[in-house]
Amino acid sequence: MTRSSLCTYTRITSNRSRGRGGNRVCKITPHYMCAAWSGKQCADYFASTARQASSNYCIGVNGDIAMSVDEDDRAWTSASGWNDRQAITIECGNIARGALTEATWNALVALCVDICRRYGFRLSYDGTRNGSLTEHRMFASTDCPGPYLHANMAHLAEVVNAQLDGADAPSATPASPTQLVVDGYWGRETTLRLQELLGCPYRDGVISYQWAGDAWRHEACTSFQHDSSGEGSVTIARLQQRIGVTADGLCGKDTINALIKRYQPVSGATVLDGKLDAGSITVKAMQRAINRGEL
Secondary structure, three states, rough: OOOOOOOEOOOOOOOEEEOOOOOOOOOEEEEEHHHHOHHHHHHHHHHHHOOOOOOEEEEEOOOOEEEHHHHOOOOOOOHHHHHHOOEEEEOOOOOHHHHOOOHHHHHHHHHHHHHHHHHOOOOOOOOOOOOOOOHHHHHHHOOOOOOHHHHHHHHHHHHHHHHHOOOOOOOOOOOOOOOOOOOOOOOHHHHHHHHOOOOOOOOOOOEEEEEEEHHHHHOOOOOOOEEOOOOHHHHHHHHHHHHOOOOOOOOHHHHHHHHHHHHHHOOOOOOOOOOOOEEEEEEHHHHHHHOOOOO
């Protein structure tokens, strides 16, 4: 087994491919958990889930580092066998808006420095899969590693390379992303923040599987995807549970009216009309609440 000396917990998952197909480790791919978990919690999750998902390492919000997949093996992390056969993949616990705690950031930097030293490469980030620092979003339609890490990938490479050159550790934690623009449109960023607050298992900035017949109700909802499946969205189902309506995952008349009623005291809405118009005052009120870390 090959693992970092920084690792404090190991639980190997069966969700992996043995070996790396003859490829050497020459990349690092940080991800975000979409959860304020410890590294141990994440490794335990990968060991027990039926999902075909894993990572080599998991870093918790308290900075602990757990191993889920031996460095000698390929983890199932980035929706790309090509990338994962070359990369050490790292899931990072996060707080609001995908931001990392100081402990998580410092542990990520330390682990990257350790990996680079042992495998003999430096980090380069150019926004493409050609760099030695890559992102899940380069290989799949996903927001991962979230707005915080995405905005700080070049900085991560800079800090890690500086420490490889002898700079002192730890580094300063980058600032969190800015808050939502309160514009009354339920777009991708609003959905991402909502998914974080609700603890959704997938955070992609999309409200999927909404009834096509309800599209006229969703003029403000630019992140909604409509079809005739009736499957519904996990995000909407969790929101419905929070606001006390039937959790069917479909943002229909009753759900919209419950949202309007919930935010009436601050939005000034006067009509329960079962729709969210462009620039919706109800969506604006919800965005303000999300910016406070509330619903």
